[in-house]
Amino acid sequence: MSTVITEVKRRVGYITMNRTEKLNALNDDLLIDLYDALDKFDKDEDVRCVILKGAGRAFCPGFDLSPRENPFVTVPDWRGHVELGNKVTWKIWEMTTPVIAAVHGFCLGGGCDLAAVCDFTIASEDAVFAEPEIQFNSAPPFMMLPYVVGIKKAKEIILTGDRFSASEAEKIGLVNKVVPADKLDEEATALAIKLVKIPQISVQMNKLSINRIYEAAGFRSGINAGAEMFPLVLMTSTPEFERFNEVKEKEGLAAAFKWRDQFFADDNQE
Secondary structure: OOOEEEEEEOOEEEEEEOOHHHOOOEOHHHHHHHHHHHHHHHHOOOOOEEEEEEOOOOOEOOEOOOOOOOOOOOHHHHHHHHHHHHHHHHHHHHOOOOEEEEEOOEEEOHHHHHHHHOOEEEEEOOOEEEOHHHHHOOOOOOOOHHHHHOHHHHHHHHHHOOOEEHHHHHHHOOOOEEEOHHHHHHHHHHHHHHHHHOOHHHHHHHHHHHHHHHHHOOHHHHHHHHHHHHHHHHOOOOHHHHHHHHHHHHHOHHHHHHHHHHHHHOOOOO
16 A cells, blocks of 8 residues: 555646654655655646645654564664655655645654755645654664755754754745644645746756755765765664663654653753
8 A cells, every 4th residue: 555645636746644643754665655655646747846744743754763573673674764754755846847845733853854855845834844763873864954054054953853843944945934733735836836836847947957066066976975974874773762762662753752852951961
């Protein structure tokens, strides 16, 4: 069963992440299905714009941290995982069809990376953003934020892991527009229809031109360097990471997140 739902209306391709029981957390199946859906729409001449969204209560809370049947234990294991995830984000970057992220609820970690790499991001007022990986000894595998929000703000977001609102995301340039939750689909579709009406070759060439400017300035090598760092960070043991995993194994993932949130919320913690 596919973890995404796709449909085409008025030359707009809709891709809905559909792992609602996990708030659309990214696992291997979802990443593969996402790539296939993006690739299919990019090759379809009748589709001139794509909207990416999440079913249920959230856009995407990041990578699924539930225990795996075959856990990653080596750098090559983690590198393969990164390559699968980054294959999707690179696809959004490289495809000539513009992609709009319609974000509601949690947009964290890998989900935040997805929203950042999309050509446009429309967020509902209830959207919550963060790159919380550092709080459990990890890092963003697709280091897009410095190119979107600037180096100072990117360091604040990535080095603290703090959550921030949709209005703050709009202020720093991560989001194009914030709308009421019940208007999210309508606003994203209105933008898509506007792009559909513009000559397709103009949209495609201008997207590619803008992207090539960033690549000429070292974007691609910078992203790849960040991806190389990701498995090395994960293979480094720290007391906090060991405690997080201990709680996860004994009490479950929800309890581990609760411990992590309390740890960072406690001003007296050393």
